Amino acid sequence: AQSVTQLDSHVSVSEGTPVLLRCNYSSSYSPSLFWYVQHPNKGLQLLLKYTSAATLVKGINGFEAEFKKSETSFHLTKPSAHMSDAAEYFCVVTTKAAGNKLTFGGGTRVLVKP
């Protein structure tokens, strides 16, 4: 079985300050982990993915995430928030054993204040 917990349903940051979105996962097999972003009334865009290579993963728009197996975490960070980062972010896990079925976290809505 696999599951994902996003620890914060809402995060509010000021423009120019760091962003941290927390994600913990559970899986019985080696996971693939993803972060997707969804802007209002839009589809999902892949930010970055971890697939058992480097544990520090760099993505688009200055985002990065670190896979920590001992903590079963895959937190997403960005050093300096931009107004355009206001959106909903989903942490996602899957494994080969799950037949490529993606399991989504509940989402974290990010508000960026000027």
Place this chain on the structure above:
Amino acid sequence: NAGVMQNPRHLVRRRGQEARLRCSPMKGHSHVYWYRQLPEEGLKFMVYLQKENIIDESGMPKERFSAEFPKEGPSILRIQQVVRGDSAAYFCASSPPGTNRDNEQFFGPGTRLTVL
């Protein structure tokens, strides 16, 4: 290379009517997945199809919902006799054939279904 295409983008139905949602995967992709996003929730897996085959439908409601991915044409998610609780965003994703080493799926823009 066009991405995953879904149509319509918005669909309004009255209770009891049928809804048909279409998904054209990325060129060269033969695996299609459907997910549902209820208001204020994350996406939930519904069904995984390959050409002419349903591989995993463990997330599909037992009644009124069906999906197909014919040899020719788009994948169709069909909801019969819609109810208000079916109002949601329905997303389609696709992935290439063969071993998908990193399990990445590419998402369409979604169809937002509103049941009146």
